[in-house]
Amino acid sequence: MNLPNKLTIFRILCIPVFVVLMLVNTIPYNNYIAVGVFIIASLTDMLDGKIARKYNLVTNFGKFMDPLADKLLVSAALICLCGSKIPVWIVIIIISRELFISGFRTLAADQGIVLAAGWWGKFKTTFQMIMIIVLILDIPLKSFDIIGWILIWISLALTIISMIDYVAKNIQVLKN
Numbered sequence: 001m002n003l004p005n006k007l008t009i010f011r012i013l014c015i016p017v018f019v020v021l022m023l024v025n026t027i028p029y030n031n032y033i034a035v036g037v038f039i040i041a042s043l044t045d046m047l048d049g050k051i052a053r054k055y056n057l058v059t060n061f062g063k064f065m066d067p068l069a070d071k072l073l074v075s076a077a078l079i080c081l082c083g084s085k086i087p088v089w090i091v092i093i094i095i096s097r098e099l100f101i102s103g104f105r106t107l108a109a110d111q112g113i114v115l116a117a118g119w120w121g122k123f124k125t126t127f128q129m130i131m132i133i134v135l136i137l138d139i140p141l142k143s144f145d146i147i148g149w150i151l152i153w154i155s156l157a158l159t160i161i162s163m164i165d166y167v168a169k170n171i172q173v174l175k176n
Contacts, residue, residue: 002057004048004066011048011069014041015076022080022136035136041073042129060114064105067117070125071098077132085135085148090156094128097163104166108173115170120162128155 014037021027021034048066052058075098078091101121108115117125131151134144167174 002052002059004052004057004062005059007044007048007051008062008065008069011041011044011073012065014038014044015073018073019076019080022077031136031138035133038073038077038129038132038136042133045070045073045125045129063114063116064109067105067121068102071102074098074125074128074132077136078128081132081135085138086152090152093156094159097159101163101166104170104173108170111173111176113170113173115166115173118162118166118169120158120165124155124158124162127151127158131155 018034018037018041021030021037024030027033045066048062052062075095078086078094082088082091105115131148131154134148134151137144
């Protein structure tokens with residue numbers, strides 16, 4: 001269990017704390033604390049990958065669990081924001097893509113293939129995380145609202161593009 005894998009596990013453990021902060025309105029400044037937890041968890045995503053690559057600590061566990069941890073964190077946040085800050089249908093598309101890719105990775109793993117995340121997926125995750133931060137902060141300015149909507153549409157587009165790219169680059173998984 002190396003440091004990048006420990007950071008991935010830490011990110012997963014942050015999720016229930018984040019969800020409680022998002023859903024329990026009796027905690028003073030809960031949304032700001034939730035954003036802090038979300039940012040810390042999100043930064044571990046960047047950090048674990050950099051450490052793993054720099055020190056050659058890339059493992060099959062990390063290749064599988066790191067993207068899964070991202071999916072869990074983002075999905076939990078989207079569900080908490082669903083309906084109030086982001087339309088339900090967009091959340092359904094984003095989470096459906098995540099479940100599809102997880103199933104695709106499982107199918108590949110059954111064939112002895114470990115699929116690492118691609119660049120489109122990394123862009124998608126980055127934009128989704130920024131979007132979530134903006135939506136949780138909910139600063140009452142018209143320009144901030146517009147930025148939130150721009151990020152929602154970019155995240156949705158990257159969700160679809162990254163899925164198409166991922167499947168196209170790994171189409172051999174479906175041929176077996």
